[in-house]
Amino acid sequence: MATMRRARTRIQQENRQAILAAALEVFAAQGFRGATLDQIAEAAGLSKPNLLYYFPSKEAIHADLLEGLLDIWLAPLRALDPAGDPRTEVLRYVRRKLEMSREMPRESRLFAYEILQGAPRLGPLLSGTLRTLVAEKAAVLARWMDEGRIARVHPVHLIFSIWALTQHYADFEVQVRAVLGPEGADPWPEAEAFLESLYGRLLAPGARDALTSR
Amino acid sequence: MATMRRARTRIQQENRQAILAAALEVFAAQGFRGATLDQIAEAAGLSKPNLLYYFPSKEAIHADLLEGLLDIWLAPLRALDPAGDPRTEVLRYVRRKLEMSREMPRESRLFAYEILQGAPRLGPLLSGTLRTLVAEKAAVLARWMDEGRIARVHPVHLIFSIWALTQHYADFEVQVRAVLGPEGADPWPEAEAFLESLYGRLLAPGARDALTSR
DNA sequence: GTCTATATAGTGATAGAC
DNA sequence: GTCTATCACTATATAGAC
Numbered sequence: 001m002a003t004m005r006r007a008r009t010r011i012q013q014e015n016r017q018a019i020l021a022a023a024l025e026v027f028a029a030q031g032f033r034g035a036t037l038d039q040i041a042e043a044a045g046l047s048k049p050n051l052l053y054y055f056p057s058k059e060a061i062h063a064d065l066l067e068g069l070l071d072i073w074l075a076p077l078r079a080l081d082p083a084g085d086p087r088t089e090v091l092r093y094v095r096r097k098l099e100m101s102r103e104m105p106r107e108s109r110l111f112a113y114e115i116l117q118g119a120p121r122l123g124p125l126l127s128g129t130l131r132t133l134v135a136e137k138a139a140v141l142a143r144w145m146d147e148g149r150i151a152r153v154h155p156v157h158l159i160f161s162i163w164a165l166t167q168h169y170a171d172f173e174v175q176v177r178a179v180l181g182p183e184g185a186d187p188w189p190e191a192e193a194f195l196e197s198l199y200g201r202l203l204a205p206g207a208r209d210a211l212t213s214r
Numbered sequence: 215m216a217t218m219r220r221a222r223t224r225i226q227q228e229n230r231q232a233i234l235a236a237a238l239e240v241f242a243a244q245g246f247r248g249a250t251l252d253q254i255a256e257a258a259g260l261s262k263p264n265l266l267y268y269f270p271s272k273e274a275i276h277a278d279l280l281e282g283l284l285d286i287w288l289a290p291l292r293a294l295d296p297a298g299d300p301r302t303e304v305l306r307y308v309r310r311k312l313e314m315s316r317e318m319p320r321e322s323r324l325f326a327y328e329i330l331q332g333a334p335r336l337g338p339l340l341s342g343t344l345r346t347l348v349a350e351k352a353a354v355l356a357r358w359m360d361e362g363r364i365a366r367v368h369p370v371h372l373i374f375s376i377w378a379l380t381q382h383y384a385d386f387e388v389q390v391r392a393v394l395g396p397e398g399a400d401p402w403p404e405a406e407a408f409l410e411s412l413y414g415r416l417l418a419p420g421a422r423d424a425l426t427s428r
Numbered sequence: 429g430t431c432t433a434t435a436t437a438g439t440g441a442t443a444g445a446c
Numbered sequence: 447g448t449c450t451a452t453c454a455c456t457a458t459a460t461a462g463a464c
Contacts, residue, residue: 034247050448109330116323119388126392134393157408161379168378174333178340179348194371201415264430
């Protein structure tokens with residue numbers, strides 16, 4: 001009757017989750033090639049052969065992790081509401097995306113490794129799902145610009161900028177902390193304040209570029 | 215009399231350069247662990263043992279590449295002139311940094327892999343050289359803000375934002391191109407225009423945040 | 429200086445006892 | 447289902463002929 005999950009027992013489900021959690025940790029720290037099954041098995045508290053009882057290969061574990069990631073990653077952009085107030089919506093998107101970097105830095109790095117390598121696994125999803133979603137939301141932004149409700153900038157690059165700025169704090173966290181120093185303040189609230197200023201000023205409807213002497 | 219370089223003959227110098235160029239290509243594409251000596255040797259047009267005649271190990275090649283990189287990478291920030299016009303200086307910095315991403319995407323990715331991994335090799339330089347330089351230039355920016363010549367934002371995060379935005383176009387180029395699509399315009403001029411708008415508006419002295427309904 | 433051949437270590441994956 | 451032992455393969459690095 002009920003559709004059965006592949007993993008039947010409680011222990012099996014827990015072990016699968018433990019493996020995925022361990023693998024996320026290791027892949028995010030070292031990348032796919034840098035990670036070894038030994039490390040993952042130890043972090044998961046299992047023997048290597050036992051780990052391979054749950055997943056057929058290292059590749060399969062990695063694929064499992066990536067599979068759901070893009071959807072989670074894009075949820076904040078999906079939530080951008082065409083019926084909402086433009087600046088509120090954009091600023092909320094920025095805040096949510098930054099929050100995800102703070103709460104899920106390992107997922108961010110897993111994603112960063114994948115893109116850096118040329119997206120061998122989720123390449124098709126980038127040209128498919130991702131491209132479609134960005135086109136849709138860029139159209140919403142463009143409409144808001146047409147209506148004069150936010151300043152006019154290239155909407156797709158606006159989205160790129162939000163990705164770059166928010167993910168930077170997760171992916172380059174080591175550098176951020178090295179520069180701020182051991183006594184440095186918590187970077188996250190500073191980052192949030194900075195990004196709010198930045199996008200507040202960028203999108204203010206009356207905004208015009210400062211004179212640039214090129 | 216003349217201080218001799220270690221590599222004496224012309225061929226040796228050329229081979230060394232060929233190896234470094236090949237290694238940059240491979241490391242930037244696959245990361246340190248993902249790269250193999252076979253790939254590097256083939257790209258350099260040498261046999262693997264011959265390659266190891268020039269460098270004692272894979273690690274040594276990688277170290278050699280990283281060694282000079284930080285200085286090159288930070289040259290544009292070093293060039294920020296405290297005596298110049300604030301907005302001109304910042305916008306020039308942004309343009310130079312973006313140009314470096316366009317002209318040296320492999321170096322950018324080599325650097326990105328290193329930071330993602332937790333900067334195991336150039337960690338000390340980040341807390342030393344880099345931190346000092348950023349502190350110095352942040353002080354310049356802060357002075358300009360005190361004088362009301364550019365708008366007040368957190369100067370260090372301002373620098374972070376320039377790094378994040380410019381390097382994004384090199385490190386995540388695959389994603390940028392996937393989203394823009396096969397027919398998409400050349401992203402680089404678009405990126406330059408976008409970044410000029412963004413920093414022009416962010417730094418305009420009279421700029422105030424748009425009202426944000428949090 | 430450059431090659432062929434090979435030593436050595438590490439890693440993904442499997443066999444088979446329990 | 448889980449373990450010990452091990453295979454097969456790959457990759458770094460070296461030895462020694464030329």
